[in-house]
Amino acid sequence: MTQVIDVYDPSDPRLDDFRDLNSIDRRPDLPSGKGLVIAEGVLVVQRMLASRFEPRGFLGTDRRLGELSDDLERTEAPFYRASAEVMADVIGFHLNRGVLAAAPRPPELSISQVIEGARTIAVLEGVNDHENLGSVFRNAAGLGVDTVVFGLGCADPLYRRAVRVSMGHALLVPYAWANSWPGDIELLRDNGFRVLAMTPNPEAQTLATAMEGLARDRVAILVGAEGPGLHARTMRASDVRVRIPMARGTDSLNVATAAALAFYERARR
Amino acid sequence: MTQVIDVYDPSDPRLDDFRDLNSIDRRPDLPSGKGLVIAEGVLVVQRMLASRFEPRGFLGTDRRLGELSDDLERTEAPFYRASAEVMADVIGFHLNRGVLAAAPRPPELSISQVIEGARTIAVLEGVNDHENLGSVFRNAAGLGVDTVVFGLGCADPLYRRAVRVSMGHALLVPYAWANSWPGDIELLRDNGFRVLAMTPNPEAQTLATAMEGLARDRVAILVGAEGPGLHARTMRASDVRVRIPMARGTDSLNVATAAALAFYERARR
Incomplete structure (x- = not known):
């Protein structure tokens, strides 16, 4: 089951996987040289949890945490709970969907x-x-x-x-x-x-x-x-x-x- | 047939129909309170010329003028010929498509x-x-x-x-x-x-x-x-x-x- 961690400081480095969402697809620091795989919104986060992509963290509001509570039982990755304002500061704009998940890229299939x-x-x-x-x-x-x-x-x-x-x-x-x-x-x-x-x-x-x-x-x-x-x-x-x-x-x-x-x-x- | 008018000054008021393309859909000064109908690119300008929407002006590069020369025989509206740079200044960004037409809104059909x-x-x-x-x-x-x-x-x-x-x-x-x-x-x-x-x-x-x-x-x-x-x-x-x-x-x-x-x-x- 996920661990819920409250975050109030947008500069908290634990949120780096979600920082500056508009350019998140370019991450030269990551092994693939590409960004993590990002799921936005309750439905897509649910589908990620049902997929071969394993989230290593979530960022979302308390409301979205509630909507996802059943789904989050099957993950050990932390859920960073934040206000919409802190989220907007981290990702660079206001996100209506209210929740994100970030997963590393698994090996490609043949x-x-x-x-x-x-x-x-x-x-x-x-x-x-x-x-x-x-x-x-x-x-x-x-x-x-x-x-x-x-x-x-x-x-x-x-x-x-x-x-x-x-x-x-x-x-x-x-x-x-x-x-x-x-x-x-x-x-x-x-x-x-x-x-x-x-x-x-x-x-x-x-x-x-x-x-x-x-x-x-x-x-x-x-x-x-x-x-x-x-x-x-x-x-x-x-x-x-x-x-x-x-x-x-x-x-x-x-x-x-x-x-x-x-x-x-x-x-x- | 269209009349070709060279324009070098982006502030020329004859280009106002094309000014600030990103907010051109809101024109409180026009009778309908909405913007003119804008066609972008050679293909869409051609389709406008074949439609019930009658362009009252064109703005485009010399190259696009050449591509449209046959189509422009059936209009009396002026073609403002400008460089890509002047165009970008007028419309607010660089437009790959290189040509625009602006038409008033005709009465709605029943x-x-x-x-x-x-x-x-x-x-x-x-x-x-x-x-x-x-x-x-x-x-x-x-x-x-x-x-x-x-x-x-x-x-x-x-x-x-x-x-x-x-x-x-x-x-x-x-x-x-x-x-x-x-x-x-x-x-x-x-x-x-x-x-x-x-x-x-x-x-x-x-x-x-x-x-x-x-x-x-x-x-x-x-x-x-x-x-x-x-x-x-x-x-x-x-x-x-x-x-x-x-x-x-x-x-x-x-x-x-x-x-x-x-x-x-x-x-x-």
Whole structure:
């Protein structure tokens, strides 16, 4: 069970894990050279506690401590209880959500680890916007995607804003980084995945037609960045090219929205 | 055709329509008490020129002037040509997109006007976040929704950030505000629309089942805010309650994403 420690002095060094939240993603003093993983708000802190990320400390108001009391029974990390004013002083702005947790970065998982038992995986290339990345995780969790694999050019899913936009699902949906790209697509295929590449190309199959034929297969859904889309080499490494039927005069959807439609079409069957 | 006017002095009053872009949505000096409608970037300026919003001026670099030269043949409004530095001084920050257009707000359209000929409309309640609102317009345009109707509690779709996130589709997809809410839902029904209300309620019909039966009908898709969802009264005023099948342990999707799935399921048939 957590130990509650009251803190009144914003300069208390025990709060350093939460200091200056706007630049907390850069921490050259930490082994990874990146920031700790930060969960904001009751729901996301709960999801962190249910994940493989182990908080090493919490900072929050008495009210949020009350809301989290059941969840905090399963952690030994200290809960620094502070007023909203002290919290604002530490983190650099007023945080409505009222509670934070900080966890070290655990070792990364491998593709082989995360695809074990997975039926549907999302594979991203060039998704370098943290909000889009967070949205992809939220959509993956909500629509039954088991795993996310990162190809080249993706942003850090543990960045604070990505975790927040994902509603904490970036901590729960397993993910792995490709070692070789697009080479690792072959690894997916070797494991029985049919690899679908999303494209605006009007000659591609529609999402509905493509998914129809694959209801019994393991499926990997490859999504590229909004502007450039998937690289030609990545496209060639896929099995099927699929498109979302778009209305006339429109070009594209947001990458997380396009992914959600593919996830939905897959889950529908 | 536009007249090109070179401007070197950031304090030139002819540039006032573009001054201090971060607070440009509040203009008590204008008849509506709201800001002008601002288009940012070549694509959105092009969409504004194709819309019912008539720019009264442009501010941009020589490069963007070149990219827009064909489009600018159909306007008489002046193009103030300036360096990126002068532009940044006027608008308050550096704008990568390099060009802006400003248009007065035309009279609002009525529900009767915007539903004429429409087969599928989106009806929003409590969508008070400008980015979500912009995303709904982008998704509506991309997935074949004809019109957007606003019930209570929605934000201004002409706010700068909403227009930007919509990729300019907030200027192209016709919309109207309800006069009476949820009373105006009756008006939709009187015009032959079947009214679907989105809900997380597990007893509701799935999106696929509900849309299946309505392929030949006019359909209104009612979407509420992410947290509270639709008001009970609004829910009662609808014909069918529909849900997106969600994975276990997840609660909801972003409102614009949920709307996109409904639009997609409608368009698929």
